[in-house]
Amino acid sequence: MAEFIKIYEDKPSEAAIKKVVDVLRDGGIIIYPTDTVYGLGCDITNSRALERVAKIKGIKLEKANFSFVCSDLSNLSDYVRQIDTSTFKILKRALPGPYTFILPGNNDLPKEFRKKKTVGIRVPDNRIAQEIVKMLGNPIVSTSIHDDDEVIEYSTDPELIFEKWQNLVDLVIDGGYGDNTPSTIIDLSGYEPFVVREGKGDIDIL
Secondary structure, eight states: OOEEEEOOTTSOOHHHHHHHHHHHHTTOOEEEOOSSSOEEEEETTOHHHHHHHHHHHTSOGGGOOOEEEOSSGGGHHHHBOOOOHHHHHHHHHHOSSSEEEEEEBOTTSOGGGTTOSEEEEEOOSOHHHHHHHHHHTSOEEEEEOOOSOTTTOSOOOHHHHHHHHTTTOSEEEEOSOOOSSOOEEEEOSSSSOEEEEOOSSOGGGO
């Protein structure tokens, strides 16, 4: 059964963040808060954990459109081909924030994602998510948690999330109530920015 820990966003405890990072380094899967809906995530460098996340979502790993959650834009060049100045300006304006940006992937992507031409990058405006990634030292691969009930679609109450997911994941963070609007997805891999999904992020930033 998963561990359930409370972390306060305004002052995330270092010991609690370390506990989460230890679980990730050990190949564990976590459910954690973002600035939109709660996310399901694992360490980007752990193949076994990536397979588990894909299995939970019921998809083949090579077909999965997972986001790479970063703490800031400094690791961008690890996974993304060189981008032009106007693209970088959009990223600087929007992040951290409730957006997922689709960018051209480079040849250094983890082997599970090598065949992909693009990658979704996310820098949530949430201190808990940022501190986890910072301490881990590399991005976490993430996907949002859907609820089977179409009416609520996304679970927002951490206790209910724990009740539902406790036997599938290793740790659930209670970071307060989540949002039920997902991130806005913007494709910046082509000539013109293209809004794939309008969510919480305002598209005026373009």
